[in-house]
Amino acid sequence: MKLTKRLHSCVQLEKDGRTLVIDPGAFSEPDAGLGADVLLVTHEHPDHFEEGRLRAALDANPAAGLWTLDSVARLLAPAYPGRVHTVGHGDAFTAAGFEVAVHGELHAVIHPDMPRVTNVGYLVDGSVFHPGDALTVPGVPVDTLMLPVHAPWNKIAEVIDYVREVAPRRAVDIHDAYLADLARPIYDRALESLGGADHARLTAGASTEL
Known part of the structure; x- marks a missing residue:
């Protein structure tokens, strides 16, 4: 995969x-x-779910489908009958040749006084795992972990321990819009020296072969 x-x-x-x-x-x-x-789509927060972007994608390709949790699926299913699918932890499906397994149930805790929304992660082709906004451990081998490096709900010690627990071959940063370029070397050094896996940081638009 690319x-x-x-x-x-x-x-x-x-x-x-x-x-x-x-x-x-x-x-x-x-x-x-x-x-x-x-x-x-992993969950309903706007930095992960933007209805207009999804509608544009579904309109552009009439054969495209969306798999997501119930709160997002409800908003789009009426306009795209048969193309919007609700999934949850433990589900598995095949779409356009991709094998997808669903792991996880809840968003990470931001603050005890804030309700936790549903959050699901996706393991694609038994290789690439995107956890959304949670440090979900899928309990199966992961080759490439998409790693949420900076968020209102995490700190770098938790990110390092998460990489160690999942034990992927490599971790690639995501959830990085909040992180200033000035601070990136601090995160890079910590993850590379302590995470126990190869660490990669791709700029937006950059690609790598898996």
């Missing part, structure tokens, strides 16, 4: 002429979902 990093937590995967896009939210490029055959 992995392309888009802005913030949006990731694009391509193989055999098909494209899968995860979390084309409000912090990603306006065209982040265009060209997708498969769209996956």
Whole structure:
């Protein structure tokens, strides 16, 4: 597969002429979902879910489908009958040649006084795991972990321990829009020296072969 990093937590995967896009939210490029055959959304927060981007992608490709949790699916299913699918922890499906397994149930705790929304992560082709906004350990081998490096709900010690627990071959940063370039070397050094896995940081639009 070819992995392309888009802005913030949006990731694009391509193989055999098909494209899968995860979390084309409000912090990603306006065209982040265009060209997708498969769209996956981890949760309802606007930096991961932006309704206009999803509608544009579904309108552009009448064969494209969306897989997501109930709160997002309810908003789009009436306009796209048969193309919007609700998934939850433990589900598995095949879409456009991609094998997807769903892991996780809740968003990470931001503050005890803030309700936790549903959050699901996606393991694609038994290789690439995108956890959304949670440090979900899928309990199966992961080759490439899409790693939320900076968020209102995490700190670097938790991120390091998460990489250690999942034990991927490599970790690639996502959820990085909040992190200033000035501070990136601090995170890079800590993850590279303490995470126990190869660490990669891709700029938006950059790609790597998996």
